[in-house]
Amino acid sequence: MHDRPMSRKEAGLWILFGVLWLGAIGAGGARLWTYKTTPGAPAPLQRGWPAASRIPRDRARPALPTLIMMAHPNCPCTRASVGELANLMQRLRGRVAARVVFVVPRGAARSWTESDTWRAVQSMPGVTSWIDEGGLEAARFGARTSGQVLLFAANGRLLFSGGITPIRGHLGDSAGQERIVSLVTTGRADAATSRVFGCALGPV
């Protein structure tokens, strides 16, 4: 059962297949990597909580900073953002109030809105959800990408704007999450923004 000998022609064919295989893997891998690392459009930096917003601040705990996450209920990438929000809330236990704003088209069916991401948020301690029909709140906050996080100080000043996943739709520690933790716990961070990854929120 020894390895059978190979003709030159057969060896050449295997080398050709090998080169094609490596090329296909390289091209496919590069395409996947480009997709995963291309950030979505960031929210333009604004000074503070939009005056026209109807999203209530946490009146019971007015001294807490408020974290807003804009989410597309069906975007699979946002599952990772919501997963990382759960981690973040665990790390910041009781030191921040969080709202996840689900951006949905007007008259969207309940099944469209109440996705597994929506259900995950309902069971998350310290986090409340808000349905934004027609994307009015998303427009007020300038959010264009699902997973966009905005952190506001108790006085309404914007502290941070960005995403909390390392790449698109991927769980894991990220610069955005570290910056939010640092801002909430020490009041300082090396930067006030990070790249945001997710589906486009609009047009709805």
Added chain:
Amino acid sequence: MTPMDLGEDLAVREAKVTARAGELFAEQRQRVFVRVDRMFLGLMGGQWIFGILVAFFFSPYAWEGKESTVHPHVWTAVLLGGALSLFPMLLAWKRPGWIVTRHVIAVSQMLWSALLIHLSGGRIETHFHVFGSLAFLAFYLEWRVLVTATAVVVADHLARGLFWPESVYGITNPESWRFLEHAFWVVFEDVFLAIACVNGVRDMRRSARRQAELEGLRESDELKTFALEMALAEARA
């Protein structure tokens, strides 16, 4: 028969046994390579189907507002997954037991780990695929295959650490210990699997030697019996 003749006879017999043991060992080793290649032929096909199911289950559509399109992960699972699986499957089918086959399988298997991790959105549980794959590759009883597989993991970490450190370490300025922590667990498994491979090969060699000795003894017994029968036949005549 003089003592010198007896010594020569023993030396010849020993050389024969050693040569036969070498043959039996090579045959047995080749059988293992072929059997494990065939196992991976099935596994590669299974992983391809599983990857497509994962993509369909976790991320069927990409969204832009209320518009949806087939998610790039689905195409990636079908096309990149196909590319990852088909070449090793072809090798395992047409050239089982060839050294290139098992090393291509090792590369492909570790790339499958990376692809499944991406398709599942980085779930920590999917990272277990790396360790399971190393264990499967150890079925070859060939530590060099583990080196190839580990080199793929290291190359992936180094490349991503260089171009997108956040995707490996989570933070933009990684401390070196984070990389060492990842490397430690892979090397930890590698060391014990490599020891198991070396021991497995040693056992295989011993077993081949024992079989060769038994064959030698049987041959020698048959010769003795034959000589005795000849002598008896002559005496009767």
